[in-house]
Amino acid sequence: xxxxxxxxxxxxxxxxxxxxxxxxxxxxxxxxxxxxxxxxxxxxxxxxxxxxxxxxxxxxxxxxxxxxxxxxxxxxxxxxxxxxxxxxxxxxxxxxxxxxxxxxxxxxxxxxxxxxxxxxxxxxxxxxxxxxxxxxxxxxxxxxxxxxxxxxxxxxxxxxxxxxxxxxxxxxxxxxxxxxxxxxxxxxxxxxxxxxxxxxxxxxxxxxxxxxxxxxxxxxxxxxxxxxxxxxxxxxxxxxxxxxxxxxxxxxxxxxxxxxxx
Amino acid sequence: xxxxxxxxxxxxxxxxxxxxxxxxxxxxxxxxxxxxxxxxxxxxxxxxxxxxxxxxxxxxxxxxxxxxxxxxxxxxxxxxxxxxxxxxxxxxxxxxxxxxxxxxxxxxxxxxxxxxxxxxxxxxxxxxxxxxxxxxxxxxxxxxxxxxxxxxxxxxxxxxxxxxxxxxxxxxxxxxxxxxxxxxxxxxxxxxxxxxxxxxxxxxxxxxxxxxxxxxxxxxxxxxxxxxxxxxxxxxxxxxxxxxxxxxxxxxxxxxxxxxxxxxxxxxxxxxxxxxxxxxxxxxxxxxxxxxxxxxxxxxxxxxxxxxxxxxxxxxxxxxxxxxxxxxxxxxxxxxxxxxxxxxxxxxxxxxxxxxxxxxxxxxxxxxxxxxxxxxxxxxxxxxxxxxxxxxxxxxxxxxxxxxxxxxxxxxxxxxxxxxxx
Numbered sequence: 001x002x003x004x005x006x007x008x009x010x011x012x013x014x015x016x017x018x019x020x021x022x023x024x025x026x027x028x029x030x031x032x033x034x035x036x037x038x039x040x041x042x043x044x045x046x047x048x049x050x051x052x053x054x055x056x057x058x059x060x061x062x063x064x065x066x067x068x069x070x071x072x073x074x075x076x077x078x079x080x081x082x083x084x085x086x087x088x089x090x091x092x093x094x095x096x097x098x099x100x101x102x103x104x105x106x107x108x109x110x111x112x113x114x115x116x117x118x119x120x121x122x123x124x125x126x127x128x129x130x131x132x133x134x135x136x137x138x139x140x141x142x143x144x145x146x147x148x149x150x151x152x153x154x155x156x157x158x159x160x161x162x163x164x165x166x167x168x169x170x171x172x173x174x175x176x177x178x179x180x181x182x183x184x185x186x187x188x189x190x191x192x193x194x195x196x197x198x199x200x201x202x203x204x205x206x207x208x209x210x211x212x213x214x215x216x217x218x219x220x221x222x223x224x225x226x227x228x229x230x231x232x233x234x235x236x237x238x239x240x241x242x243x244x245x246x247x248x249x250x251x252x253x254x255x256x257x258x259x260x261x262x
Numbered sequence: 263x264x265x266x267x268x269x270x271x272x273x274x275x276x277x278x279x280x281x282x283x284x285x286x287x288x289x290x291x292x293x294x295x296x297x298x299x300x301x302x303x304x305x306x307x308x309x310x311x312x313x314x315x316x317x318x319x320x321x322x323x324x325x326x327x328x329x330x331x332x333x334x335x336x337x338x339x340x341x342x343x344x345x346x347x348x349x350x351x352x353x354x355x356x357x358x359x360x361x362x363x364x365x366x367x368x369x370x371x372x373x374x375x376x377x378x379x380x381x382x383x384x385x386x387x388x389x390x391x392x393x394x395x396x397x398x399x400x401x402x403x404x405x406x407x408x409x410x411x412x413x414x415x416x417x418x419x420x421x422x423x424x425x426x427x428x429x430x431x432x433x434x435x436x437x438x439x440x441x442x443x444x445x446x447x448x449x450x451x452x453x454x455x456x457x458x459x460x461x462x463x464x465x466x467x468x469x470x471x472x473x474x475x476x477x478x479x480x481x482x483x484x485x486x487x488x489x490x491x492x493x494x495x496x497x498x499x500x501x502x503x504x505x506x507x508x509x510x511x512x513x514x515x516x517x518x519x520x521x522x523x524x525x526x527x528x529x530x531x532x533x534x535x536x537x538x539x540x541x542x543x544x545x546x547x548x549x550x551x552x553x554x555x556x557x558x559x560x561x562x563x564x565x566x567x568x569x570x571x572x573x574x575x576x577x578x579x580x581x582x583x584x585x586x587x588x589x590x591x592x593x594x595x596x597x598x599x600x601x602x603x604x605x606x607x608x609x610x611x612x613x614x615x616x617x618x619x620x621x622x623x624x625x626x627x628x629x630x631x632x633x634x635x636x637x638x639x640x641x642x643x644x645x646x647x648x649x650x651x652x653x654x655x656x657x658x659x660x661x662x663x664x665x666x667x668x669x670x671x672x673x674x675x676x677x678x679x680x681x682x683x684x
Binding site: 073101115133 | 268279678
C-alpha cells in the first residue's frame with residue numbers, strides 16, 4: 001500500500017502555526033461483538049488559513065473524521081489538539097463550548113430552522129455563546145452582508161433559493177468567528193451553477209483568512225482547495241496539493257485507484 | 263466569583279430565548295396546542311370555579327354576619343347524634359316558650375334574646391286580592407334589636423303588642439304590592455287565614471339569607487310571638503340571642519346550654535336535644551365544610567391535571583422526535599445539554615401556563631355563570647387572587663414534572679445521530 005507512505009503532509013508552511021493536530025487518532029464503533037475501525041490511526045496537521053478538501057468513497061471514514069474534527073464525536077484513542085487546546089479530555093459541555101466558539105458547520109441539507117427568518121437562523125449560535133449574546137443582532141447582520149444576503153435577512157428559508165439557503169447556513173457557521181469552517185458536502189443539494197457560486201464564496205472567505213475544511217466527493221469542488229486529503233479504510237490514503245498546483249493527471253490516477261476494489 | 267455571576271446571566275439568556283421560541287412553536291401548532299392543553303384548561307377552570315363558589319358563599323355568610331351582628335347566637339332543637347332520641351319526632355324535642363323564662367337572670371353573658379316561631383304558610387287576603395304561601399313568623403320584640411332589619415314605615419312590634427296578644431303585623435313591600443295596598447298602608451287590615459290583622463309597619467326586604475329561610479320569591483309577615491299561638495297550637499320555636507360582647511359569646515353559649523339542660527330536664531350523661539350556635543361557630547363549621555369540598559375538588563382537579571400532564575408529556579415527546587434534527591443542529595452549533603433541557607422544559611411549562619391562563623378565563627366564565635343562576639345563593643362568587651396564583655403554580659408544576667422526561671430525552675440525543683434523523 002502506498003497509503004502508509006503518503007500520509008505525511010506535503011505542504012508544510014513554516015510560517016504558519018498548526019490549528020489542528022491529530023496524532024494516531026482512532027475511532028472504533030462497536031456493533032454487537034464486531035468492532036469497526038472507522039478511523040485507524042490518523043495523523044494530520046492543518047494550518048491556519050488552509051483550504052483543505054477531504055475526499056473518499058462512502059465508508060472511507062471521512063464523515064467520522066469530520067465529526068471528530070468538529071468535536072461532535074470523540075476519538076476512541078489518540079490525541080487531538082485544536083487551537084493549541086487538547087480536546088480529548090474535555091467534558092461534554094466544554095466540547096459544546098468549543099463547537100460554539102471555534103467551529104462552524106455547514107451541512108449538505110442546510111439545516112435551517114423553518115419557522116425563523118434568515119437573521120434569526122444566523123443569530124442562533126450566538127444564543128449559546130457567552131460573549132456574543134448582547135450584540136447578536138448586529139453580528140448576524142454584518143455576517144449576512146458578508147455572504148451577500150444583505151437584502152434577504154427577513155426572509156424565511158422557504159422563501160429562499162437553495163443557494164441562498166446555503167449562504168445563510170454559511171453565515172450561521174461564521175457568526176461566532178470560528179477557527180475552522182467545516183463543510184460537509186456543501187454543494188451536494190445544489191445545481192452546478194449554484195455550486196460554483198457557493199464555492200466562490202468559500203474562495204472569498206479563504207482569501208479573507210478563514211481556515212476551511214470541505215468534505216466532498218466532487219472533483220470540481222475539491223479543485224477549489226489548496227490541499228486534498230484522500231481517505232480510504234479509515235486511513236489517510238494521500239495528502240497532496242490540489243491540481244491548482246499539481247498536474248491533473250496525477251489526481252486522475254489516484255482516483256482510478258480509489259475507485260477500484262480494495 | 264465570575265462563575266457565580268455568569269451562571270444566572272447565562273440562564274437568563276436561555277430563559278428569555280426559550281420563552282419566545284416556545285411561544286412561537288405554540289403559535290405555529292395552534293390546533294395541537296389547544297388539544298394538548300385541554301386537560302389543564304379543564305382542571306384549572308374547574309378548580310377556580312369551585313374556589314370562586316366557596317369564596318362567594320363565604321363572602322355571603324360574612325355579609326350576613328354583618329347584618330345580624332357578630333354576637334348573635336342561634337338556639338334550636340336538634341336530635342342528638344346517638345341515644346334513644348336519635349330518631350325522635352320533632353315535636354317531642356321541640357322548644358316550649360317557658361323553657362326560656364328567666365334565661366337572662368341565669369345567663370350573665372347574654373344581653374338579650376327573642377323567641378321566634380314559624381307559624382306556617384298562609385293565604386293572605388285584602389279585599390278581592392289574595393296571595394298564597396306567605397310565611398308567617400312570630401317574633402318577640404327583642405328580635406328587632408338582635409337582627410337589625412330596618413323598618414321603613416310605621417313602627418316595630420312592641421312589648422305591649424306581645425302582652426296584649428294583639429293581632430298586628432309587619433309586612434314586606436312585596437306583599438304590599440301584591441295585595442295592591444296603599445303605599446301608606448299603616449292601619450289597613452289583612453286576612454291571614456281567617457284572622458284579621460292590622461298592619462303596623464313595613465320592613466325593608468330581607469337581604470337574601472342563608473339562615474331562617476326568607477328568599478325573595480315569597481313574602482313574609484311578622485306577628486307578635488304570643489299571637490302566633492292563636493293561629494296554631496304546636497309551633498316550632500327557635501331563639502335568637504345576643505351575647506354582651508363578641509369575646510364572651512363562647513361563655514354565653516355554655517351558659518345557655520347549661521340553662522336549657524336544666525329547664526328541659528336533661529339528666530347528666532344524656533345528650534343535648536338542642537344546639538346553641540354562635541355565628542363564629544357557624545363560620546367555623548362552614549370553613550370545615552369548605553376545606554372538605556376544596557379537598558374533594560382538589561382531588562378531581564388533580565386527576566384532571568394528571569391526565570392533562572400525560573397529554574403534555576405525549577405531545578412533548580412528539581415534538582422532540584419531530585425536531586430531532588433541530589436538536590442535533592443546536593448541539594452542533596454549541597448548545598449544551600443543559601441548554602436543550604431548559605429549552606424543552608420551558609416549552610412544556612409555557613404550554614401549561616397557556617393552558618392555565620385559558621383555564622382561568624373559562625373559570626371566570628363559569629363563575630359568572632354560577633353567580634347568575636337564580637335562586638342559588640352564589641351571586642357573590644369571585645375568583646380570589648390566591649386561586650389564580652395556585653392555578654399558575656400547579657400548571658407550572660405539571661409542566662416541569664411531565665416535561666422533564668421528554669426534555670431529558672432531547673438533551674441526551676447524540677448530535678450526529680440527531681442530524682442523520684429523517
